[in-house]
Amino acid sequence: MPSDITIPMLLLSVLIGYTLGIFSGLVPGIHTNNFALMLVALSPMLMDSGILPTYIATAILANSLSHTFHDIIPAVYLGAPNDDMALAVLPGHRLLLEGFGSEAIRLSALGSAGSVAFSLIIAVPLAFAFSKVYPTLQNYLGLLLLLISISLILSEKGEYIINQGSFVKYKYKAYALILFVLTGFLGLFAFRMEASMHPLIDFGAPSILLPLLSGLFGASQLLISLLSGSHIPPQRYSRIELPAKRIIRGIITGSAAGSIVAWLPGISSSIAAVLARLFIKSDFERKKDIKNRKKEDEDACEGYYRYDDDEFYRDETMESSKEFIVSVSGVNTANAIFGLFALAVIGKTRSGAMVAMDELLETASLTAQDIILFLLVIATTALLSYISTIAIGNNIHRMLAKLDYSMICITVLLGLALMSLLFTGFFGLLIFVIAIPLGMSASFMKIRKSHAMGVILLPVILYFL
Template identity: 80%
Template sequence: MLLLSVLTGYTLGIFSGLVPGIHTNNFALMLVALSPIFMDWGIPPAYIAVAIVANSLSHSFHDIIPAIYLGAPNDDMALAVLPGHRLLLEGHGSEAIRLSALGSAGSVVVSLLLAVPLAFAFSILYPVLQSYLGWLLLLISIALIMTEKGEQVINQGSLVKYKYKAYALVLFLLTGILGTFAFRMESNMNPLIDIGSSSILLPLLSGLFGASQLIISLFSGSSIPPQKYSKMELPVKRIIRGVITGSAAGSVVAWLPGISSSIAAVLARLFIRSDFEKETVAEDEDFDEQMEGSKEFIIAVSGVNTANAIFGLFALAVIGKTRSGAMVAINEIIDAASLDQQFIILFLIVISLTAFLSYFSTIKIGNNIHRFLAKLDYSKICITVLAGLTLMSLLFTGLFGLMIFMISIPLGMSASFMKIRRSHAMGVILLPVILYFL
């Protein structure tokens, strides 16, 4: 029964990870809705919770694949589109998938090692951190803007760097204002299809990071070049740093209210020196450094998502707070107060088994999907995905969500024209959360 529950959640995670617009929360809510039927069949609530945990973890492995090959991110993988797309255009799409799988698998190991000490620490520090959360996010946002260097061109002058910082501030504020408006007016969403967990983040992030990149690719005549299988050429110290950075960021935000994996990815971005979002580079050495930074960032972002999925469970057990739709679903099936040591050990076994299966299936799919995509016209793929993102925004968030999606697209495209990092568009989440806590 335990193995069947793990395999069920693992399979659902593959599906939700590979299909843009389908989130792990959809299946978590579905399993909760069906739980009375399962219990009538003699299936204990613990095994339903096991399937939800396995689904959440499997999803965190596989959602990198559509983010890189289709440019269709969810709220967890939005920033991974940027370095992943660069590797894809260099013919290393499968390497990007393997790096992501390595980041997620490494994060599982690090998270399990940090679980007990972090659980003890946050049980004490949580009230203090919650009081200063707004100021902490404000400092992170300022650091994100101040580290913007812009396009490096000879003879630009010493003051040009402030121009790009100003551009970064403008993009941060504009997307932040849009995000604040969208979240406050989210009740105006009137989805044509109610999937139970519709969020305004779908049109916001699809427009800022997905559709905007696809439109630029269409107008620039981009295509998926022939892909080649290559070993992961990245220094061990960068791999370790990426895993630790992502795991640490993901584990921290899992305890805090109002903080998503996307914000943790922004935090991880500050510790990885790379201009992977720039369109041009001047010298081969700069290019090699940027490629290494891109690879390290993919590892870190993947580690963020997996660690966040794991530590969300510990946050539920230690402080009784839910930080994701999956944890809300588990809390409805199993009361947080009943999550004793035996349950935690059970979930750790489930996490380890699911991570083992997901690591190999992610690599297997990532190594072969380009053969299928190579038979298709890339411009038609872009148009199809664009149409899909537009349709999903309309179906799942209604006309209001479609309007937000359309407004988000030019803002996402503006980063390329201003020659600044597109990660500043994460103001769409950061600014509303800062205003909420301040």
């Protein structure tokens, strides 16, 4: 530890950043970058008061990590995602409606905590490897993302019904391609017209991703819940019912994908989550076993047996949803960790938090002692965040149970629309409204909503090709 750093002040910085991370994680529309920019703006005044830049950087790092733990809670219970947790909305919301909302929170906390442990183990060798291959990867980034997108579309199997025909799988792949392209065009339009945003409230740099992802993944799911008459059933506290091998795989795939975000330009956590999705066991992977077991039922139902009516199939898809939550949470947390190493090794910033730290510290002169200090900050923040995330997740449903779920959906929908208007102006509100039916179409076409990530993937691919 540097000689001018004291433990009490360091712990106070961690607690401040950790608390800010809880706030930004729980309140939809507030991003960790907002607090990072705020702390940088206040840094001259703080340093004049004797506060060392290291303490400010520590608060920013703790804030970014704490945020990745707590942002699952509004995604699951309110269906209000931020940029990083957009893909977690659907499986998280499904678990909530099945009565396992608190388990979804615990799975996310476990994924984030496991990602911290795994990332700290592989960070140094991975930093060395990426420093060697970084120029090559940068040159082929567009092609890499194109291959990822093609793999995502080809992996779509849609809703499987017996005797529907051998070519039906291509119908769902076509649906996936259509959704990918349509959302991609929306993304191209939104990013090219981003200068048209005139926020009513200036709260940091406005991002067109707020209305895009809120409409595609948050508001669309809430509207479907309203139209289908969904309600929050009684939530039950149970142990995590997911095989250890799937938890470990979710942590590893999430951490690996999250590391890519930190090293490669143009890759967001949402894109890394799409990459991780390719390694999650397919919902239909055991289709043959189900088909053999249900052969008699097929004859009895005249060849019109739906797998999603089968209890074994339902359990399989539920496990995939749980593993995906573990993986997505691992992506976001690993990104916060590996961003520090990317800053130290290649001097590149991939997040608002790292940009802020780069402005505060002389990153080119960071020593091994400095890195160890920040790793201890990460470990401490992760421990505190794991405890508080589970505590909040286990109890928030009691407060929500006293409220009408339809009114919650309507309130959050109006809140998302209002945030889009306030933070991105009328243009952002227009993008939000256009994105909603596109997000809803995935459910009607019986395909994964992750194909809607074409809204980011297609513009990035075209940029790098």
